[in-house]
Amino acid sequence: MKKFALGISLGVVACGAAQVKPLPAWYTTANAENPQFPQRRFLTATGLSSFSAEDADQRAMANLSATISAQLQSETSSFQQYSSTTGETKESVTNRVSVRSSFDRADLIHIVERQQQKDAFYSFAALDRAVADQELAAAANADLTSFSASAESARNADTVQNTGAFGIAANDAGKLRAKLDAAFIVRRAVAGRPAPEEAAYVAQRNGLLAMLEQHRARRVVGVVSKSGGNAHLSDFAVNAVKRLGLRPDSASCDKRDKTQLTDATELVIEPVETCAEGSLGERCEVVVHLVAQACAGGTTGAGTVSMVRGINPSDRDKARRAAWDKVTPALVEAAVRDALKSAIQLGE
Numbered sequence: 327m328k329k330f331a332l333g334i335s336l337g338v339v340a341c342g343a344a345q346v347k348p349l350p351a352w353y354t355t356a357n358a359e360n361p362q363f364p365q366r367r368f369l370t371a372t373g374l375s376s377f378s379a380e381d382a383d384q385r386a387m388a389n390l391s392a393t394i395s396a397q398l399q400s401e402t403s404s405f406q407q408y409s410s411t412t413g414e415t416k417e418s419v420t421n422r423v424s425v426r427s428s429f430d431r432a433d434l435i436h437i438v439e440r441q442q443q444k445d446a447f448y449s450f451a452a453l454d455r456a457v458a459d460q461e462l463a464a465a466a467n468a469d470l471t472s473f474s475a476s477a478e479s480a481r482n483a484d485t486v487q488n489t490g491a492f493g494i495a496a497n498d499a500g501k502l503r504a505k506l507d508a509a510f511i512v513r514r515a516v517a518g519r520p521a522p523e524e525a526a527y528v529a530q531r532n533g534l535l536a537m538l539e540q541h542r543a544r545r546v547v548g549v550v551s552k553s554g555g556n557a558h559l560s561d562f563a564v565n566a567v568k569r570l571g572l573r574p575d576s577a578s579c580d581k582r583d584k585t586q587l588t589d590a591t592e593l594v595i596e597p598v599e600t601c602a603e604g605s606l607g608e609r610c611e612v613v614v615h616l617v618a619q620a621c622a623g624g625t626t627g628a629g630t631v632s633m634v635r636g637i638n639p640s641d642r643d644k645a646r647r648a649a650w651d652k653v654t655p656a657l658v659e660a661a662v663r664d665a666l667k668s669a670i671q672l673g674e
Contacts, residue, residue, distance in 0.1 A: 347443075349443060349448065350441070352370070352450070353372050353448050360439075360450065362438075363450075366518075367455055367456070368453060368454055369393065369516070370453075371387075371393055371450075371451050372449065372450055372451070373385030373387070373389055374447070374448055375447045375449075376445055378447060379440055379447045381447070382440070383451075385449070386449040386450060386451035387432060387451050389451070390451045390452075391429055391432055391435065394453075394516060397515040398428070398511060398515050401515045404514065405511050405514060408520075408528065409528050409531070409532065428508075429516075434453050435451050435453050436451065436453070437449050437450070437451055438452045453516070455516060455517050458516045458517070459513055459517040459521065462509065462513050462516065463521065463523070469509070470523065470527065472498075472502060473499050473503065473527075473530075473531075474527075476495045476502070477495070477496075477534045478530075479498075480492050480496040480534060480537065481534075481537065483495055484537050489541070489589060489622060490620060490622060490624035492541065493620075493670060496534060496537070496538055503531060503534075506527065507531075510524050510527065542572065544589040545572045545573060545590075545591070545670065546572070546574070546575055546586070546589060546590050547567045547574050547575075547592075547593050547618075548574075548578055548579065548581075548582075548590065548591070548592045549563050549567065549575070549576060550578050550594045550595065551563075551595045552594065556597075556650040559595060559653065562654075562655045562658035562659070565659075566658055566663070567593070567662060567666075572670075577590075582621060587621040590622075591619065591621060591670055592618065593616060593617075593665060594617045594619075595615075596614070596616070597612065598614070598615065599611070599612050599649075600612075601642055606637050606639070607645070608638045608645040609637045610635070610636045610642065610645045610648070610649040612634050612635075612650060614630065614658070615630055616628065616630070616631075616661050616664075617665060618665040618666050618668070618669035618670070619669060620669050626668065626669050627667060627668030627670075629660070629661030629662060629663065630664075631653055631660075631661045634652035635649055635652075636649030636650070
């Protein structure tokens with residue numbers, strides 16, 4: 327009987343010794359590498375919980391996602407620096423390019439090891455760099471193919487000076503550009519190096535941006551004001567065109583030489599003013615419509631300054647001025663942008 331009791335006692339001691347066995351260094355020491363998951367092939371992180379192994383798993387995966395997200399900032403800077411020195415892109419173009427990237431592929435992270443020490447739970451998460459990069463490449467492949475086709479179409483249209491076709495193709499490519507920039511930055515952070523397809527993409531992207539800059543330099547927008555409205559309305563529209571990097575004048579399409587039509591757009595300002603006596607006195611309502619039309623045909627756009635209202639107990643002129651005072655340069659600029667982005671389609 328005494329021998330049996332001793333055996334149980336020794337068993338308890340043995341189990342206790344197992345529980346306090348020192349943890350592997352990669353759980354407790356910064357930058358310590360797990361030899362089964364070397365940093366050159368894996369991204370890793372640990373999680374600690376006093377509640378459960380599942381909670382430790384979640385913490386490890388969250389820590390690894392946070393590590394990748396933190397890396398995105400430096401990779402964004404590296405990518406933008408690389409982009410600005412590749413191809414024939416002017417600095418003024420690349421300065422307008424901003425990139426927002428985020429890592430949202432937690433499904434690529436796996437718990438590969440767990441440890442328990444008394445009431446503490448430890449988890450070790452890993453992401454296989456090569457496997458993850460293949461997954462990210464496959465997810466972006468359709469967008470990359472579409473971008474390449476649109477950019478090539480834009481280049482061909484530019485060669486034959488088909489401005490309308492160029493604008494449509496460049497606009498289609500522009501819708502994908504920011505998304506693809508972000509995808510390549512995430513792949514840099516995950517794989518630890520630029521993707522094999524990145525150089526070709528950046529060269530094509532920068533070529534497109536350079537063509538857009540050239541088209542902008544040639545573009546002229548004729549600001550044509552219909553009767554009525556505020557004396558400053560045309561000035562607001564002209565200044566808005568300038569801020570978009572385009573050249574304004576006052577010529578309508580039918581007044582231009584045929585050689586100018588390809589790069590010209592007409593922007594018509596149509597104010598609608600309605601004044602009447604209401605229950606609160608004189609009331610005036612103002613709406614401003616802007617319609618843009620490519621002089622060569624094919625593309626149009628519209629923008630609107632939504633209705634504003636001015637009221638005065640007895641003076642209609644004051645009510646009218648009060649309404650027009652609410653038609654601000656910012657509202658006009660937004661409407662001009664809405665009209666021209668469809669008519670010109672510069673992919674911005």
